[in-house]
Amino acid sequence: MAARSGGIGPAFVGRSRELDVVGALVQRAVDGESGGLLVFGDAGVGKTALVQQACSNADPDALVLVGACLRLTSMTVPFLAIRSALRAAPRDVVSLPQLPPGDTPANVPVAFDAWIDDLCRERPVVLVIDDLHWADRSTLDVLMYLLAGPAQRRLALIVTARAGELGDDNVLQRWLADIRRLPRVEELALEPLDRVETGDQIAQLLGAAPHQSLVEDVFAHTHGNAYLNRLVVHDLTATARHLPPDLPGDLKSAVLESWRSLTSAARELTRIVAVGGRPVHPRQLSDVTSRPVDAVLPLLHEAVDAGVLDQSARGGYWFHHPMIAELLQQSLDPDERVRWHAAFAAHYEKTVTDAAPTADGSTPVEPMVAVADHHYRAYHPAEAYRWALRASDAVGAVGGVSEMLRLLRRAVDLREQLGSAVEDRQELLLRLMQAACDAGAHEEELRAIHLLLDEVQRDAQPLLVAELLVRRAHLRFTVGHAFLSASDMRSAVAFASREPASWQHAFALAELAHAKIWQGDPGAPALADQALAGARTSGHPRALSYALTAKAMSALVGGDAEEAVGRATEAVDASVAARDYWAYFNAAVWEANALEIWASRTFADRLRLRREQLAALGAPHPYLAMLSAEEASSWLAVGDWRECLDRLRVALGSDPGPFADVSARLAAARLAALQGRPAEARGHLDRADEVFIASSGYPNFTFDAVRAEVCLAGGDPAGAVEAALAGANSPGMPPTMCEWLLPLAARGLADQVEAVRVVGGDPTPLLRAVDGLTARFPSVIRDFGLPTELWRRQVRALEGLYLAEVARAREDADNQGRWVAVIDDCHEGQLAWEEAYACWRAAQALLVRGHQRERAASVLRRGLALAEELEALPLQTELEELARTARIPFGRVDSGAPSERTNRSASSARLPGLTSRELEILDHVVAGRTYGEIARALVISEKTVSSHISNLLRKTGAANRVDLARLARARQGRPRGM
Structure with missing residues (x-):
């Protein structure tokens, strides 16, 4: 972002x-x-x-x-x-x-x-x-x-x-x-930076968007302190995924500055507090250290006065910045650290034993977790294992899914170190898998499933195997390992077919239909019908939700919007009953798809509604982030970039998981490209490629179109053509934003043709590529789904954009009419970014070829107002320069000389064959000066200026002074437009 x-x-x-x-x-x-x-x-x-x-x-x-x-x-x-x-x-x-x-x-x-x-x-x-x-x-x-x-x-x-x-x-x-x-x-x-702002700062420090795992590491250490953020990443590269185990020396000095001012006794006591790992009360420290409370309290107060510790309203003491605790623990001798962990374990175990039951008869949770943690760090494996299981049950009962997952993960690891354990390993792995699912920890859940598939007896437990295979396919898709695999689903169906009336069989059939719909398989609708019948017979809400979503997809592909909406809405309700958040996300997106195309306010508003409902259900953040990222893409498409930013902040406010990370990165990359921040855009795209290596294999993502836009923003039109054609030629269902691919490819080719013409080169090979493009793709690619009126308008706008870019490459004399028509089509299609771009091209064509000054001025001002609202700075710059060149007022006064504008001097462009005086006059033409202004500035007559400009037009082949200025700017090699 x-x-x-x-x-x-x-x-x-x-x-x-x-x-x-x-x-x-x-x-x-x-x-x-x-x-x-x-x-x-x-x-x-x-x-x-x-x-x-x-x-x-x-x-x-x-x-x-x-x-x-x-x-x-x-x-x-x-x-x-x-x-x-x-x-x-x-x-x-x-x-x-x-x-x-x-x-x-x-x-x-x-x-x-x-x-x-x-x-x-x-x-x-x-x-x-x-x-x-x-x-x-x-x-x-x-x-x-x-x-x-x-x-x-x-x-x-x-x-x-x-x-x-x-x-x-x-x-x-x-x-x-x-x-x-x-x-x-x-x-x-002034509060510390939040997680998103921390990520933004790291991106600026490293020169590229950081991996989310690095942001998590940094934020966990620094808690958003801007100075500590700078120190902790000082020696890292943009490709780093985690912080190194040993933190920089400058960071340690900065963090421990106040601590070093304490007396030796206070320093020793605060080291013990750090080993405790959580806020401690004076009596607890007295028990652990065998010191009187009266001896402990003055030292705690000294640390508070120095800003090292804070005292909570409940009387506990903990560090003002958690990194102090981390560094103090590291400063202890390992044997001494183990000794204090053992002392804390004994203290908290006694606390649990002596504690009175709570109102519901349970034991207080926090000391149980502390016992488990301190036994683990004191290297007591048997005790750590036993207390990890006991504490995981306790925190799970009060809804602490993340803590439950952490403890179960530890228990699984410790069980391997013990000679024997009462708990069945398969049962323990199933508990771990469920905890990971509840926490939205997709990669952790996937690891548990891999272990389970190695553990289960496939002949004896075919239904469990089928369920695990389907869920593994979901998770492999979510973490970027592979798109939904029909072969995995067929295997799941084969195992579940041993009990065809089971909910697992309907579940596997539904997801086989889902995968086949993405492949364009004509047999998918029949599988969806079969899955829905089986799910209704089983009465299982999880199977029902997936089957209904598959049926909604099938109906939408077949053009029955009413049925698609009804099935998807019912699928959302079933997913709530099943508390299956992956099913909820899938159903919610297809419900929105059935209402309107994704590039619409209707789509975004429905996702907003479902996101708010999902939050009310207490879903883990990765699922909220998935909906938020999808919503962000929709707001961006219709030009509401501020709403897009808000949704991206929700998505990235905590670890979003790989799926939402990629989706948010693509939206952020597109926004940065459109607003003129190509390096930031490239950084986001690079991180998305890191997570989903086979990026073009995910048709429900916008990789290809966004990659093309990022290339254009970075001045790489050839790369834009390559990226757009990769998406256009992909097998199976067309990718999201497929309608944009051919206009982007044509634009990249047109930019290359113009660049070759400017330097006097031969554009014939590129024009052949344009001909090949239109022969292969006579019209834009259309996505499957509901052909709503808005979708038709967007297709018409993008079709017009495609043809206008092709005509620009071919230098069609009457192309200004096409560009003017595209403006209105984009407006009707709610495509604000494309509308602003079309305004620039239309005004340029009207001034350079059409000599329609009044109409060009109206179009130019319309585009400038849009570009300013969108903060599309490259477009805004192009439109302002065009207005100055054509001497069209647009509400701003440019009082600077040509050399004072930001890199707008054309003299450095060195158009071939021009004299020094002609280059000097060219600077003034680019700045939009009149003949009289040029004459006064250079102390020559207006007739002499006119003669020089006539020579410039003849030597460059420009049609008029507007065209001349355009050629001069193009010669500078600046990325143009969006």
Whole structure:
């Protein structure tokens, strides 16, 4: 996902709400109202970066003065932060006040305030003081006087401070109490980055979208601290999937900085707390360490005062940042660590034994889990195994599916180390499989199924084998190993057919029909009918849901929308009764498909409804992420990119699992490509390819079309053609977004033809490829499904786009009419991105070939308004440049000379055969200057300008000055359009 904010550094992401708060304060100062803002947060959370980012976005007339307080140990420098702000002042700030050395004179706050007052009359002033927790008293006095100053002046005062370094007796604490009573002073508590923002920051630091497993590792360690994120990935490459076991030395130093300030006794005790692994109470530490509570409490309080530990409302103590615990555990000698784990195991085992039963008669869960964990880390395998099983039952009873899965996974591993165990291995694996299913841990569930298939007696348990084979096929599909395999389903049907009245037989038949529908097998509908009859006879909701979905798919392929909707809706209800979330996802998507095509608001709205229902059912995040990612693609297709971003944040808010990861990556890659961030787009696509290696083998994903769009955004039209044709020529059912493939292929060819013509090359081989394309595909590929009116309009729009791109390659003289028609067709088809693109091409054709200035101006402004709303920056740039060249006003003033625009000078393009004066004039033509403006700029006559432009048209073969500017820009090799 894109980081929407720009930045002063390479890794500023997110923080839109916080930026709005700081930006509003600065804007009020620009408007004449003074105010102050206190920004609090942990060390490294990003306070300074936030303020710098907000100031970089401020009014350019505002003067930003930045000073910093320093932690000096042997001396005090009066007005230190104020002095540093004045030293860093721009050179155009004259008459800086002279601050006296030594102790604070009483008149300094007044004098400095008067100087600020004079400065604010000239321009708005933003005074930033960083790290206020180290401020000297004289600086605090000056800031107090400024904040208490006049309300009507153009001053914004922003200070940052570490929340964990403001002790009860601190001078700053008393200063803050007074400041909070003043009007126009606000506070902003800066929280760590969330998981999505952490992923965005890592992407910027590594230069590509990271693998989700790396994001999980980093977030688990840093909890979103921006500075720690930077340190922890410093030596990694973009292909890293996990953090190395040994964390960087700089990270350890930063994390343990406050801990090293503790006394040796407090450091020793906090190491023991770290071994405990969870919040501990003083009496627990007393029992574990055999120390009196009165000896433990002062050390805990010392750690709290230093910001190392926090005390919860329930009286427990745990680390302010969990990474401190991890590093302190690592710092212990292994034997010492084992000894303390054994002590904690004994303590918690006694706690469980002595605990009174809860109201429902059960034993408290948390100490049981602690016993299991500490026995495991103390290398007591038999005790760890026994307590892992006992604790897994306890946490499962209260809905802790993830914790239950972790404990069962450990029990399975420990069972192999024990000579004997009471529990049957197959039964244990079935429990593990179910726990993984409940947690949405698809890869873990798949591993359990592989182990079970090796364990079960196939002749004695054919129904279990059939169920496992079908579920294995689902999971292999979900984790990207293979698309739904008809051969696997046939094997499952063969095993289940030994009991044809069983629900497993109907289940296997339904999924065999499902796989065959994707293959276009004409026998699939009959299998779906047979599966549905068997499922209704068995009365099993799981089999019924899959059979109904297969029947819905069959009806949709056959064109019966009414039946498809009814069957899919019934399938959703059956999946709820079965609590089968994979069945729910499958049924919900096909229900939406039966209502309207995927590129529609209707489709997205239905998925939103089902996602909200699934969340209410308590489904694990990977299934919610799967629906969210599908929904995001639909919102993006209809141009609602903000809603798309919101859904991607839901999908990636926690580990989404491979399926949703890929789906979200493809949507994010497409959005980045359309909005002009090709490197980000390529990173997302690369990660999707990592997860699903045989990407083109998944027809329900958009790999081929998105790959083509990413190639176009990156200036690789040949790669776009290759990607689009890979999807167009794929066997079986056409892939999602198949209707886009041929327009994208034609566009790639047209771009290549234009590039060859610009340099005077021979485009004949490329034109033969265009002819071959239209001979092989005379019209766009149509996906199977419901031929709704919206679908017909989209097909008509994409068909028109295909033909217009072909005509562009062939330089058809009357192609402007095609482009104009495509604009309206795209609008009727709710294809906003394509509509904006068509506006650019239509305006270009009308100006270059059609000489229809008024109509071109209308089309151009329409496209520019769309591009601005979509934030399609490449298109916006093309349309603005076209408007300047044609001297069409579009609501913006470009006062810069040609060389001042962002890389828009054409002189570097070096069109062959031009003189230096002609190249100079060409720069002005590209910038949209009139003959008179060029003449005045170059101190020549308009007649001479006209003569030079006539020569330029003759030498380049351009039809007019608009065409000339187009050729010059194309010569620069810049990626064009979306």
